[in-house]
Structures are given as C-alpha cells and as structure tokens.
Amino acid sequence: MSDKDCLFCKIIAGEIPAEKIYENDYVLAFKDIQPASPHHYLIIPKIHKASLQEFVDGDQQVLGELMLAAPKIAQEQGFAEAGYRTVVNTGKDGGQTVFHLHMHLLAGREHQWPPG
Numbered sequence: 001m002s003d004k005d006c007l008f009c010k011i012i013a014g015e016i017p018a019e020k021i022y023e024n025d026y027v028l029a030f031k032d033i034q035p036a037s038p039h040h041y042l043i044i045p046k047i048h049k050a051s052l053q054e055f056v057d058g059d060q061q062v063l064g065e066l067m068l069a070a071p072k073i074a075q076e077q078g079f080a081e082a083g084y085r086t087v088v089n090t091g092k093d094g095g096q097t098v099f100h101l102h103m104h105l106l107a108g109r110e111h112q113w114p115p116g
C-alpha cells in the first residue's frame with residue numbers, strides 16, 4: 001500500500017513535514033513546497049500508485065475522491081468563484097518528477113493555455 005522510498009508516502013506517514021490543508025479517508029492535500037501560483041496544493045491518494053497510468057477498473061472511488069477534493073478545497077480557500085487549474089503530470093513527457101500520483105491545484109492568478 002505504501003512505498004518506503006516514496007516522498008509522498010512519507011508525508012502521509014508524517015515522517016516528512018507538510019502543510020496539510022485537507023484530508024479524508026482516501027486523500028490528503030498539502031501545500032506545494034515550490035508554489036507556481038499564489039495557491040498551489042497537491043492532492044494525493046493515501047495508497048501508493050506511481051502515476052495515473054497505474055490505476056485500473058476498481059480504483060474509481062479513490063480517483064473520484066481525488067477529483068472531488070479540488071472543489072471542496074476551492075470553497076474552503078475562497079477561490080471557487082474566481083476559478084482554478086487542476087493538473088496531473090504523467091511520466092517523463094508529462095513532466096512528472098514525483099512518482100506518487102498527485103493532482104496539482106493552482107489558483108490565485110489567471111493561468112494561460114496551452115501550458116509549456
């Protein structure tokens with residue numbers, strides 16, 4: 001369920017500090033250490049899966065909880081109305097650097113499209 005060498009599993013276990021902002025049985029959200037926007041959070045599943053590519057039929061609940069955390073956090077943090085960007089980077093070409101699935105939640109400025 002967890003990977004002893006995984007940075008985000010260590011955050012879940014409380015072995016590495018993080019500024020947690022939201023948690024339920026399935027997911028945890030905390031502030032990104034290098035914010036790319038005034039609000040920048042990472043929403044992660046509490047089970048270790050390296051990327052979106054590892055998810056299969058049967059993982060609907062955890063993926064649903066991951067996605068549903070975004071509007072809840074947006075409401076709590078006060079940027080639901082202004083809007084926000086959600087991003088999941090997958091693998092090398094996706095720009096993924098930490099291999100425990102995470103959804104970026106970015107807000108507090110206008111974001112451009114397409115991304116770099």
Ligand code: AMP
Binds near residue numbers: 096
């Ligand atoms: P990605 O490039 O999509 O894999 O994003 C990984 C994100 O994790 C980056 O935005 C990093 O700033 C962030 N990050 C790396 N280490 C930590 C940490 N210890 N606490 C919070 N965020 C982190």
Ligand code: ZN
Binds near residue numbers: 003100
């Ligand atoms: Zn992990």
